[in-house]
Amino acid sequence: MERILYFPGCALKDQARGYEEASLAALAKLGYEVKELPRWNCCGTVYSLAQDELMRHVGPVRNLIRAQEEGADEILTLCSMCYNTLRRSARFVEDPESLRRINAFMDDEPDYRGGVEVVHLVQFLEEIGVEKLARAVVRPLHGLRLAAYYGCTLLRPKEVAVDHPDRPEILERLVSTLGAEPVLFPERVECCGAYLTVPRPDIVRERVGEILRSAGLAGAQALLTACPLCKFNLEERRPLGAPRIPVFYVGEALAWALGVREIPAEIGKLLSTGVTG
Amino acid sequence: MDEVEVKAQPKTGMVTVYIMGQAYRVPAGLTILKALEYAGFRLVRGVGCRGGFCGACATVYRLPGDYRLYADLACQTTVKDGMYLAMLPSTPAERRPYDIRKAKPRGETLLALYPELARCVACNTCTKSCPQKLEVMEAVQAALRGDVAKVAELTFDCLSCGLCTMRCPAEIPHYHVWQLARRLYGAYLAPKAEHLARRVEEIAAGKFDGELDRLVRLGKEELRELYKAREIEPE
Numbered sequence: 098m099e100r101i102l103y104f105p106g107c108a109l110k111d112q113a114r115g116y117e118e119a120s121l122a123a124l125a126k127l128g129y130e131v132k133e134l135p136r137w138n139c140c141g142t143v144y145s146l147a148q149d150e151l152m153r154h155v156g157p158v159r160n161l162i163r164a165q166e167e168g169a170d171e172i173l174t175l176c177s178m179c180y181n182t183l184r185r186s187a188r189f190v191e192d193p194e195s196l197r198r199i200n201a202f203m204d205d206e207p208d209y210r211g212g213v214e215v216v217h218l219v220q221f222l223e224e225i226g227v228e229k230l231a232r233a234v235v236r237p238l239h240g241l242r243l244a245a246y247y248g249c250t251l252l253r254p255k256e257v258a259v260d261h262p263d264r265p266e267i268l269e270r271l272v273s274t275l276g277a278e279p280v281l282f283p284e285r286v287e288c289c290g291a292y293l294t295v296p297r298p299d300i301v302r303e304r305v306g307e308i309l310r311s312a313g314l315a316g317a318q319a320l321l322t323a324c325p326l327c328k329f330n331l332e333e334r335r336p337l338g339a340p341r342i343p344v345f346y347v348g349e350a351l352a353w354a355l356g357v358r359e360i361p362a363e364i365g366k367l368l369s370t371g372v373t374g
Numbered sequence: 375m376d377e378v379e380v381k382a383q384p385k386t387g388m389v390t391v392y393i394m395g396q397a398y399r400v401p402a403g404l405t406i407l408k409a410l411e412y413a414g415f416r417l418v419r420g421v422g423c424r425g426g427f428c429g430a431c432a433t434v435y436r437l438p439g440d441y442r443l444y445a446d447l448a449c450q451t452t453v454k455d456g457m458y459l460a461m462l463p464s465t466p467a468e469r470r471p472y473d474i475r476k477a478k479p480r481g482e483t484l485l486a487l488y489p490e491l492a493r494c495v496a497c498n499t500c501t502k503s504c505p506q507k508l509e510v511m512e513a514v515q516a517a518l519r520g521d522v523a524k525v526a527e528l529t530f531d532c533l534s535c536g537l538c539t540m541r542c543p544a545e546i547p548h549y550h551v552w553q554l555a556r557r558l559y560g561a562y563l564a565p566k567a568e569h570l571a572r573r574v575e576e577i578a579a580g581k582f583d584g585e586l587d588r589l590v591r592l593g594k595e596e597l598r599e600l601y602k603a604r605e606i607e608p609e
Contacts, residue, residue, distance in 0.1 A: 107515075107518045107519040107520070110519040110520065110521065111481055111519055111520035136512070137515075138494075138496040138511065138512075138515045139494065139496060139515060139518050139519075141495065141496070145495070152495055152497065152543070153495060155495055155496055155497050156494075156495050156496030156497075159496050159498070202497075203498070205498055205501070205502055206498075
């Protein structure tokens with residue numbers, strides 16, 4: 098069994114537990130032993146990197162040190178926000194002067210030597226390859242029109258993008274492999290409003306309305322995301338009149354197709370095979 | 375970082391300590407608290423049990439040739455030659471009101487009352503300043519991921535000395551958060567002590583009233599003998 102070190106992040110231990118459980122079950126089915134970091138702290142959050150402060154990289158780099166302590170050169174993330182923050186910090190300390198200053202500040206830890214790569218689940222699945230993944234699919238999601246909503250953190254800034262930042266296809270390839278029909282829609286790479294959900298929910302409502310209408314017009318029956326905040330906004334900030342489209346995590350759809358998680362009734366009835374459960 | 379070299383410390387004789395900027399010669403081997411008194415300070419605040427339990431004597435100090443700002447309890451730390459120190463008689467921090475009967479034992483309760491928790495940048499300064507050697511930053515992280523039981527467990531030995539709270543760049547009032555977490559844990563998450571509930575019922579039903587009445591009427595000598603012969607729970 099191949100082993101991969103894993104960084105969960107706070108949301109996946111609290112509000113987005115289902116994403117973690119489904120993803121880990123699916124990865125186990127694919128033959129991977131996913132080992133959670135014995136110690137980890139908050140990724141640092143994407144929001145914190147909006148300020149150009151060295152201090153904001155201490156948290157993320159401390160997590161890279163934890164991976165280094167485990168002898169890993171790769172760390173898996175499921176939450177796209179954690180992926181974004183950790184990967185950007187990993188890039189940041191590629192600059193020797195930044196790395197030196199971070200290490201000098203963290204005198205309570207062994208120096209970070211660099212070289213730990215941060216990998217998102219969708220990249221990990223891409224590495225596994227379509228053929229192997231397709232062979233593992235036992236309940237293909239035939240007939241389901243599934244639209245991938247990338248949002249920001251899988252694509253921007255482009256140094257950490259999991260695919261082409263404007264015309265990504267990586268999630269659509271996954272959707273096809275799982276047997277569903279990928280649906281493209283213009284708003285799929287636009288921002289949901291993110292953290293503005295706290296101080297300016299009106300802006301987020303407007304954004305979510307645009308996204309849902311765009312997906313609805315394209316014929317999406319369900320949305321796929323890798324971000325707990327996008328999911329929250331798409332569900333909780335839906336304006337009146339916008340279509341109600343269920344939102345699921347990437348790991349959930351994967352787990353349905355691999356037969357390790359129940360297919361919810363609202364999805365089961367959309368499948369051409371009509372098979373649920 | 376390379377370790378800072380600290381010069382060898384004398385075990386006997388006199389050492390020089392700088393208390394709030396003023397040099398004093400005090401005997402080696404004294405605790406900071408005793409050295410303060412030796413130097414003539416009368417301690418009214420910033421002193422308590424003198425046994426390392428109450429957390430009243432929070433102290434910060436530096437040592438010559440070392441950039442670090444150390445934090446410790448004055449009653450538990452011996453003076454070192456060249457030590458620069460200051461006492462922190464109290465730590466200003468606001469305790470937010472809540473109703474324990476209505477509060478939910480979840481991370482959102484901690485974050486709603488103390489949203490500054492989310493300002494943590496994982497700098498670990500809190501952990502480095504804890505005289506109890508608690509994993510303070512790990513407790514902040516457990517709070518952020520909603521694990522109230524873990525917060526309670528990690529902070530069980532917190533003395534509320536306030537040193538982490540004074541040092542925190544995110545300005546988190548740690549010890550108030552920990553107290554809330556432990557109360558939530560005690561009220562909702564800890565296994566219920568059924569034997570305690572039974573005993574409370576027994577007391578209410580008057581089972582021990584007779585014995586108590588007898589004790590009240592005993593003389594001093596009889597009480598002393600009874601105390602010596604009391605049953606002590608094994609360690």
